[in-house]
Amino acid sequence: MFQFSVVNQWIDEFLRTYLSEGWTLLVEFVLVALLVLTAYAVLALLLIYIERKICAFFQCRIGPNRVGPFGILQSVADMIKILLKEIIRINKVDPFLFRLACFLVIIASLCTFGALPFDGGLHAIDFNIGVFYLLAVSSLGVVGILLAGWSSNNKYTMIGAMRSGAQLISYELSCGLSLLSIVILSGTMQLSQIVEQQSDLWFIFKGHVPAFIAFVIYLIAGHAETNRGPFDLPEAESELTAGYHTEYSGIQFGFFYLAEYLNMFIIAAIAATMFLGGWMPLHIPGWDRINEIMDYIPPVIWFFGKTFFCVFMALWVRWAFPRLRIDQLLALEWKILLPIGLINILLMTLLVIL
């Protein structure tokens, strides 16, 4: 099985033969930055295209089909268009907080993105408290959204931001609890080690029923975290125009749009890493021939396959259910998901100990 850490080592040795210690580090940091940026941008364009196409098929439409073959250049054209749009200055906004909000939202999503293990060794950050880090950094986005709504000096954005804040912080609990049950099972918080431990069997199978319950809870809570589908009340367009980013225009709106799409990918990727084995191929103990065949498929393809499976589930849910009311939304979290999550942790602990 090919692992990307070989390439890392090769680049490191190659640079060290020609450059001094400090310059090597500098070049490597620049390489990491470039890779993260490129992956972020390309994935955003890809996700927007995939979303529009799949949504179109759900509604018996064709979707984008004019720009380039099958419309694949549509999202590139949109990106260029959004850069060319005027950034409108609103009279009474709080200018500092108004700009800070874009930064916070992008920082939260890019820092989470950097910690995802795409392949063995293909991750920017690999803390030994990885799961903790993911939860901590991704919750920075809430601050950005609240600031955006507050600073815009508009009633729609204000109500949208309050709703969004209540929803995001509520559902973060369930996300945390379901990830906690996987940490109990694996006994480590480092993402690369969590993936390594799933080399014989994925955690969703290894953890029996509790892991499956945790997976379902994570999918529901994660879907609510991204403000999409039946949980899109922060930007319920029939009530609040566009929610917390009503007053943003041009590229400033683009940042929120970008972060929203990437958050969908990040949630799906975390689900794939923690429950579905990350970049590990499907291995079944005892079935050696099948395991060998599975090893021929590259790990990156496994990772993206699982992630886009989760993304597809999210899109499916989005078009299958009508929007919830805010009381139903909070009742679902606090009266159903949270108690189940707490009991699930005890179940998982019993399973690990006994």
Next chain:
Amino acid sequence: MSNAALFLTVLITAMFMVLAALLIAKWLAPTSNNPAKGEPYECGIPTRGPSWVQFKVGYYLFAILYLVFDVETVLLFPWAVIVKDLGINGLILVSFFFVVLTLGLVYAWKKGALQWK
């Protein structure tokens, strides 16, 4: 390469990306000005009263409840890492913590704090 340095790299990359895109947009995008353009958006008629209005107190209640349970998750993560070594003893000790927390949730539920009125 240490993780802290890599984290800083990613952080700076994020800030650089936002700054660069804003600068490019400033350079490329047209600007025009008229007094009506700066008005906050509200259905095409001028806004009435201040926009920084009071909002429902229910949001605060959920924020406080969230704080309790989030701190709980933070405390449980280190325990979760070593639960295999602690064995049944660790589970019994933590279950006291769990019971106290669950009591808090039950209290809030009975008090009607989870009801959206």
